[in-house]
Amino acid sequence: MAAPLSLHIPEPARRPGAAPDFSGLRLSAAGEVGRSDPQTAASDLRDLAFGLIRVLDDDGQAQGPWRPELGASALKAGLAAMVLTRAFDERMFRAQRQGKTSFYMKCTGEEAIACAAALALDPADMHFPTYRQQGLLIARGYSLVDMMNQIYSNAADPLLGRQLPIMYSAREAGFFSISGNLGTQMPQAVGWAMASACSGDTRIACGWIGDGATAEGDFHAALTFASVYRAPVILNIVNNQWAISSFTGVAGGETTPFAAKGLGYGIPALRVDGNDFLAVTAATQWAAERARANLGPTLIEFVTYRAAPHSTSDDPARYRPADEAALWPLGDPILRLKAHLFRSGLLTEQDFADLEAEALEQVRAAGRQAEAVGVLGKSRPSARTLFEDVFKAPDARLVRQRREHGV
Amino acid sequence: MPAMNMIQALNSALDVMLARDPKVLIFGQDVGYFGGVFRVTDGLQSKYGRTRCFDAPISENGLVGTAIGMGAYGLRPVVEIQFADYIYPAYDQLVSEAAKLRYRSAGQFSAPLTVRTPYGGGIFGGQTHSQSPESLFTHIAGLKTVIPSNPHDAKGLLIAAIEDDDPVLFLEPKRLYNGPFEGWRDRPSSPWAGHPMAETPMGHYSVPLGEAAVVQGGAAVTVLAYGTMVHVALAAAHHAGIDAEVIDLRTLVPLDLETITLSVKKTGRCVIVHEAPLTSGYGAELAALVQEHCFYHLEAPIRRVAGWDTPYPHALEWDYFPGPERIAEALRAVVEGEGV
Numbered sequence: 001m002a003a004p005l006s007l008h009i010p011e012p013a014r015r016p017g018a019a020p021d022f023s024g025l026r027l028s029a030a031g032e033v034g035r036s037d038p039q040t041a042a043s044d045l046r047d048l049a050f051g052l053i054r055v056l057d058d059d060g061q062a063q064g065p066w067r068p069e070l071g072a073s074a075l076k077a078g079l080a081a082m083v084l085t086r087a088f089d090e091r092m093f094r095a096q097r098q099g100k101t102s103f104y105m106k107c108t109g110e111e112a113i114a115c116a117a118a119l120a121l122d123p124a125d126m127h128f129p130t131y132r133q134q135g136l137l138i139a140r141g142y143s144l145v146d147m148m149n150q151i152y153s154n155a156a157d158p159l160l161g162r163q164l165p166i167m168y169s170a171r172e173a174g175f176f177s178i179s180g181n182l183g184t185q186m187p188q189a190v191g192w193a194m195a196s197a198c199s200g201d202t203r204i205a206c207g208w209i210g211d212g213a214t215a216e217g218d219f220h221a222a223l224t225f226a227s228v229y230r231a232p233v234i235l236n237i238v239n240n241q242w243a244i245s246s247f248t249g250v251a252g253g254e255t256t257p258f259a260a261k262g263l264g265y266g267i268p269a270l271r272v273d274g275n276d277f278l279a280v281t282a283a284t285q286w287a288a289e290r291a292r293a294n295l296g297p298t299l300i301e302f303v304t305y306r307a308a309p310h311s312t313s314d315d316p317a318r319y320r321p322a323d324e325a326a327l328w329p330l331g332d333p334i335l336r337l338k339a340h341l342f343r344s345g346l347l348t349e350q351d352f353a354d355l356e357a358e359a360l361e362q363v364r365a366a367g368r369q370a371e372a373v374g375v376l377g378k379s380r381p382s383a384r385t386l387f388e389d390v391f392k393a394p395d396a397r398l399v400r401q402r403r404e405h406g407v
Numbered sequence: 408m409p410a411m412n413m414i415q416a417l418n419s420a421l422d423v424m425l426a427r428d429p430k431v432l433i434f435g436q437d438v439g440y441f442g443g444v445f446r447v448t449d450g451l452q453s454k455y456g457r458t459r460c461f462d463a464p465i466s467e468n469g470l471v472g473t474a475i476g477m478g479a480y481g482l483r484p485v486v487e488i489q490f491a492d493y494i495y496p497a498y499d500q501l502v503s504e505a506a507k508l509r510y511r512s513a514g515q516f517s518a519p520l521t522v523r524t525p526y527g528g529g530i531f532g533g534q535t536h537s538q539s540p541e542s543l544f545t546h547i548a549g550l551k552t553v554i555p556s557n558p559h560d561a562k563g564l565l566i567a568a569i570e571d572d573d574p575v576l577f578l579e580p581k582r583l584y585n586g587p588f589e590g591w592r593d594r595p596s597s598p599w600a601g602h603p604m605a606e607t608p609m610g611h612y613s614v615p616l617g618e619a620a621v622v623q624g625g626a627a628v629t630v631l632a633y634g635t636m637v638h639v640a641l642a643a644a645h646h647a648g649i650d651a652e653v654i655d656l657r658t659l660v661p662l663d664l665e666t667i668t669l670s671v672k673k674t675g676r677c678v679i680v681h682e683a684p685l686t687s688g689y690g691a692e693l694a695a696l697v698q699e700h701c702f703y704h705l706e707a708p709i710r711r712v713a714g715w716d717t718p719y720p721h722a723l724e725w726d727y728f729p730g731p732e733r734i735a736e737a738l739r740a741v742v743e744g745e746g747v
Contacts, residue, residue, distance in 0.1 A: 169512040177512035181503040191476025198458040221469030392572040395661035
C-alpha cells in the first residue's frame with residue numbers, strides 16, 4: 001500500500017503575534033557575489049540568480065566588483081530623489097486619511113529601486129511600471145503637482161479623472177500608463193523593446209512587476225517573447241515579500257528565487273539587494289549594457305521589503321508581525337545611502353536635514369497648488385470628457401450618448 | 408480587375424500595407440516562412456523580410472501584449488490569432504489594455520493594432536475551431552469589430568482596419584475563404600471566381616469602417632447579417648421566395664445604424680441572423696436598436712435566427728448551424744404572420 005499523499009499549502013514563517021523570522025532569506029555579504037562580463041551566457045551565470053548582489057555593507061562602505069562609478073552629484077541626486085519620494089508618499093497617504101482622495105499606495109522601504117533605475121537609464125528609455133514605482137517619476141523630475149492632480153482626480157488631472165489615484169501615465173517622462181490588471185505591462189514592455197529594435201532605434205524598455213504577479217501568465221509570456229526575440233528589455237521583479245497578505249511562497253518563491261526563473265528561459269538573471277542604491281544602479285547598468293549591445297533581455301529580482309501597507313485600504317497588522325519592517329535585514333535604503341555619503345565625506349547631518357526640509361517644502365508647495373485646483377469631489381474634469389478618447393474620434397453612438405447625457 | 412478568393416484578397420491587403428507603410432508588421436503563429444495555416448500571409452516574409460512578417464510563440468496573451476507595446480511605440484502591428492477559438496488567453500490584453508489604453512492615458516498612448524482571426528463554423532472544426540466570439544468584443548468600449556463577407560470587402564476593410572488608429576478585431580469567416588457558402592450542407596460549394604464581389608483591385612483602396620452594405624434590395628423584410636450568414640440569408644430568402652432586403656453589416660462596431668433603420672422603416676419587418684449562440688449575441692443588441700428606433704414602423708415581432716445555446720458540436724454541426732431552412736422559416740413567419 002502506498003502512503004497517502006498530502007498537499008503542501010505554503011505558509012510564512014511568522015504571523016501576527018510571533019517574532020519576525022527571516023532565516024529563510026538567502027543573503028550574501030556586500031561584495032561577495034562576483035561580477036561577470038555582460039556578454040556571459042545565462043547558463044554560466046547561475047550564481048548571480050541565487051546569490052544576492054550587494055555593494056553597501058553595514059558600515060556604509062561600497063564593497064566588491066559591483067561598485068558602480070557614481071560621482072558625488074549622482075549620489076546626492078539619488079538620495080534627494082528617495083527623500084522626496086518618501087516625503088511625497090507621507091503627504092499623500094495623509095491626504096487620503098484626511099478624505100482628500102479615495103486611495104493611495106506608498107513605496108516606503110522600496111525607494112532605492114525605482115529611483116536608482118530611473119537615474120541609471122537614459123531619460124528616453126521607456127518604463128512599463130506597476131503602481132509602486134512613483135520613484136521613477138520623481139527621480140525623472142516629473143511634476144509633483146501633476147501627480148497630485150491625478151491623485152485628486154481634479155480638473156487639472158492630466159488623465160481627466162479616468163484612473164484610480166496613482167495609476168499615472170506620463171509619456172513625456174517615459175512612463176507608460178499603469179494598469180491595475182497585474183502583469184499585463186510585461187509583454188507590452190517586451191513589444192516596445194522589439195519595436196525599438198526592429199526600427200533601428202537605440203532606446204530600450206524596462207518592465208516592472210511584483211513578486212506576487214510573477215504567477216500571472218503574462219509574466220511568462222513576456223519572458224518567452226523577450227528570450228525568443230532577444231528584445232532589448234530589462235525585466236524587473238520587485239520582490240517586496242508581500243502580495244497583500246500572501247507571502248512569496250504563494251507565488252512560487254519558497255523553493256527558488258524569483259530571479260532563477262529567468263535561467264529556464266535562457267535569460268541572464270540577477271538577484272539584487274533592492275535596498276542598496278549602489279547595487280540597484282550597478283545591476284541596472286549591467287542589464288542596460290546588455291540590451292544596448294543587442295545581447296537581449298535581463299531579468300532582475302530586487303529583494304526588498306514593503307514597509308508600508310499594500311494600500312490605504314490595507315491593514316498589514318492582520319497578517320504579518322508588526323515589527324517585521326523594523327527587523328528587515330536589508331535595512332532602510334535612504335539610511336544606507338545616507339551612511340555611505342557620510343562615510344565618504346560627501347554629506348553632513350546638516351546637509352541631510354536641509355535635504356529633508358527641502359523635500360518637505362517641495363511637497364507642501366505642490367500640495368498647495370494641487371489643492372487650489374481642488375481635491376477629490378471638489379473639482380472634476382468636464383463631463384464632456386467622459387465620452388472622449390474611447391476612440392480617436394467618437395462614433396455616432398457615443399455622440400448620441402453624449403447628447404443624451406446633455407453635455 | 409482580377410478575381411480573388413478571400414485569402415488572396417487578404418494577402419493582397421497585407422502586401423499593399425507592408426509596401427506602403429514601414430510601420431506595419433505582421434506576426435503570429437506560422438505566419439512567417441510557412442505563410443499561415445490558411446495561407447493568408449503566403450509569400451510576405453520572403454518579399455518583405457523577417458522583421459516585417461515573422462513567427463510567434465504559441466502565446467496569445469504574449470502576442471497581443473507585445474503588439475500593444477509595439478503600437479505604443481508607434482508601429483502598426485497586425486497580429487494573427489490562428490483560430491478565434493484561441494483568442495481567450497489574449498482577452499485581458501484586448502479588453503483591459505488595448506481597448507482602454509487611449510482612454511486611461513487621456514490620449515497619451517494608443518494601441519493601433521489589428522487582430523486578424525478566422526472564426527465561424529461549417530468546416531467540421533468542432534468546438535475549438537468553429538466559434539463566433541464577436542459579441543464578447545462588441546461589448547467592450549474601445550474596440551472595433553469588423554467582419555467581411557466577400558473578397559472585395561475583406562481587402563478594403565482590412566486596409567481600413569490597419570490604417571485605423573484604434574484597435575480593431577478583424578474576424579474572418581473561414582467558411583468563406585474559398586467561396587461563398589449558402590449553407591446547404593449537401594450541395595457542392597462554389598468558388599469565388601465569377602462572383603461579382605470577387606473582383607478585387609490590385610492596389611490600395613479601403614472600405615470605410617462603419618458602413619453597412621445593402622447586398623440585395625427588397626420590400627418584404629429586412630435581414631441583418633454579417634460574415635458567412637450574409638450568403639446563407641440570401642439563399643434562405645431565395646429558397647422561401649421572399650422579397651427580402653439583405654444588409655451586410657460589415658462592421659459591428661462602429662455600427663451603421665442609419666442603413667438599418669432606413670431599411671426597417673421601409674419593410675416594417677426584421678430578421679436578424681448570426682451563427683453565434685442566441686443568448687446575449689450581437690443580435691440582441693440589433694433587436695434592441697431596431698425596437699428603439701423603428702418600433703412604430705414594425706408590423707411583426709423581430710425574429711432572431713442564431714446558433715443554439717450549446718457548444719459548437721462536431722457530429723451535429725448541421726443541427727447547430729442556422730442554415731437556410733431555419734432562416735427561411737423565420738422569414739415566412741415574419742412576413743406571413745405564421746408562428747408569431
